[in-house]
Amino acid sequence: MELRNQRALAESRTFSVRPIPTLRPLGWLARGWRDLMRCPVPGLLHGVAVAAFGALLIALAHRQFWLLAGAFTGFLLVAPIVATGLYAVSRELTRGHKPTLATALRVWKPDDGRLILFGLLLAFAGTGWVMTSASLITGFAGARVDNPADFLRVVVLAPKGWLFEAWLMLGGVLAAPVFASSVVAIPLLLDRQVSVLAAVLTSWRVVMAHPAPLALWAALLMLFTALGMLTALLGLVVVVPWLAHASWHAYRDLVDASVLPELD
DSSP states (O other): OHHHHHHHHHHHTTSEEOOOOTTHHHHHHHHHHHHHHHSHHHHHHHHHHHHHHHHHHHHHSTTOHHHHHHHHHHHHHHHHHHTHHHHHHHHHHHTTOOOOHHHHHHTTSTTOHHHHHHHHHHHHHHHHHHHHHHHHHHHHOSSOOOSHHHIIIIIITOSSSOHHHHHHHHHHHHHHHHHHHHTTHHHHHHHSOOOHHHHHHHHHHHHHHOHHHHHHHHHHHHHHHHHHHHTTTTTHHHHHHHHHHHHHHHHHHHEEOTTSOOOO
């Protein structure tokens, strides 16, 4: 185990972390929007699929908001793997090619165990948060939480206790390391032949080298995702692909992976 960790750390250090200014995440949004406009079909279909899945969750559990609160906030944890196909689209646009929907779908072929493993890890993290959130709300709320109004009244605006603050704190405790582990890891795994652990360590190096820009980037991801959800999920149709394409440009800006050849 120790030898494997040392090898992964050495592998991670083959990639240099580029310096960026604090406001560079705004540039990632601009380039992500440009990619979406240049090749809208794959992105919008991804957005429709995510919005439809959210609508299905609401339909199945519309009277169990104690569960939905964790499910929707947990989406931020698994979003990086959902966007994998759109990273491939942005990569082809960067190469000067004309990607299609097939470009995005091709990465979902189960022939790369690294992406499957990382996806499973994110799924476990997301499931853990959903269960933690549901247990916290059902165990400590002063009344049943069956809908968004109940959540606002019983959890957010509760006259006694610190339930909402505890809910936010626990969510942040889980989300922060997941974000640090994944912010560039999946684009790196898609782009180069590296181990999962090396990709995660590279992602942590990026965050530690640029805490202010990456904090801004995390805030932007949460803000736009929340706005997409608050528009009856319709905003996710655009927000999901926009942020996915922008995340590819974040990886390209932050990591110099030129020491290894690109994967096809």
